[in-house]
Amino acid sequence: xxYQPEEYxxxxxxxxxxxxxxxxxxxxxxAWSMFDFGSAMRNEGDIRGVNTKGLVTFDRRTKKDAFYFYxxxxxxxxxxxxxxxxxxxxxxxxxxxxIYSNADSVQLSVNGKVIGSTSxxxxxxxxxxxxxxxxxxxxxxxxxxxxxxxxxxxxSVQWSLHTRDVNIAAGQLTTVFTASDGALFGSDxxxxxxxxxxxxxxxxxxxxxxxPPRGTPDPHLFSNFRRGTFSYDxxxxxxxxxxxxxxxxxxxxxxxxxxxxxxxANGQSRLSHFDILKAADAYRTAVVRTxxxxxxxxxxxxxxxxxxxxAIVSNIRIRRLQSP
Numbered sequence: 001x002x003y004q005p006e007e008y009x010x011x012x013x014x015x016x017x018x019x020x021x022x023x024x025x026x027x028x029x030x031a032w033s034m035f036d037f038g039s040a041m042r043n044e045g046d047i048r049g050v051n052t053k054g055l056v057t058f059d060r061r062t063k064k065d066a067f068y069f070y071x072x073x074x075x076x077x078x079x080x081x082x083x084x085x086x087x088x089x090x091x092x093x094x095x096x097x098x099i100y101s102n103a104d105s106v107q108l109s110v111n112g113k114v115i116g117s118t119s120x121x122x123x124x125x126x127x128x129x130x131x132x133x134x135x136x137x138x139x140x141x142x143x144x145x146x147x148x149x150x151x152x153x154x155x156s157v158q159w160s161l162h163t164r165d166v167n168i169a170a171g172q173l174t175t176v177f178t179a180s181d182g183a184l185f186g187s188d189x190x191x192x193x194x195x196x197x198x199x200x201x202x203x204x205x206x207x208x209x210x211x212p213p214r215g216t217p218d219p220h221l222f223s224n225f226r227r228g229t230f231s232y233d234x235x236x237x238x239x240x241x242x243x244x245x246x247x248x249x250x251x252x253x254x255x256x257x258x259x260x261x262x263x264x265a266n267g268q269s270r271l272s273h274f275d276i277l278k279a280a281d282a283y284r285t286a287v288v289r290t291x292x293x294x295x296x297x298x299x300x301x302x303x304x305x306x307x308x309x310x311a312i313v314s315n316i317r318i319r320r321l322q323s324p
Contacts, residue, residue: 008173013066072100072126078153080146085157091186094235099128103146135161166318171196171224180217194230199223216286222248222314231303236295244290246315249277261311264303265293
């Protein structure tokens with residue numbers, strides 16, 4: 001199955017448009033393609049036999065986020081549009097809100113409370129970004145209000161949040177997973193450095209090793225991972241937490257001692273010279289390590305530092321501990 005989440009498509013269009021706009025010698029450009037179209041060999045998302053790279057769905061009924069990105073940039077019509085509207089069941093209490101708008105200014109409200117506003121100058125390529133917006137438990141209504149020369153255009157979405165835990169599927173782009181115990185895992189977020197990777201290559205890339213993750217009831221949470229030298233800077237309320245890290249060794253050629261790394265939580269070493277293969281006793285076999293962490297200044301920073309080879313992590317679970 002080809003991996004084509006809508007939010008990642010937005011990113012691709014934004015980056016391509018930026019690069020094209022910087023090349024002043026180009027006299028024209030176009031978006032490919034306007035509509036999803038039939039393609040017998042395709043298996044993308046929930047649809048078979050359809051190429052889903054269009055700005056509008058195959059049935060012409062739904063204009064995707066990227067449609068409004070181009071409309072905000074190429075049309076004189078007033079556009080103020082909140083992206084990510086189909087990602088309604090949210091995994092994280094703190095999120096970035098992206099709005100496509102060609103307004104003079106845009107104001108964002110959450111549950112009737114104004115979060116902030118931004119001017120056109122602060123919205124390059126008509127992309128207005130509000131960082132670290134906090135959602136409440138339950139249903140959240142987000143409203144964007146664009147001032148288009150005295151004409152106001154608004155757009156609203158509803159996002160629900162039913163967890164205060166933070167569960168991260170490392171290496172995943174934008175897919176949300178539900179674990180066997182009901183925990184909701186969001187896509188890879190809050191990271192700096194490293195690179196996302198997967199056990200079995202997607203799309204047309206070939207993979208000689210089809211061995212699935214073993215030793216876990218949730219193999220989909222171990223199918224991707226982040227590797228290299230990297231860290232996570234996660235916004236949390238102050239307090240005590242339990243942190244569980246899921247690992248596996250993806251390389252069938254690896255030997256004990258080839259991949260050794262240390263994990264530091266807010267300056268304290270929690271896993272020192274950790275060797276996944278030694279702990280698991282077999283490659284592509286899940287291993288989980290749990291340790292306590294205390295948050296003082298609203299952030300939990302997890303640093304993954306290689307001692308030999310690359311550091312790696314498949315998933316992260318952070319659970320608030322109740323006060324005695």
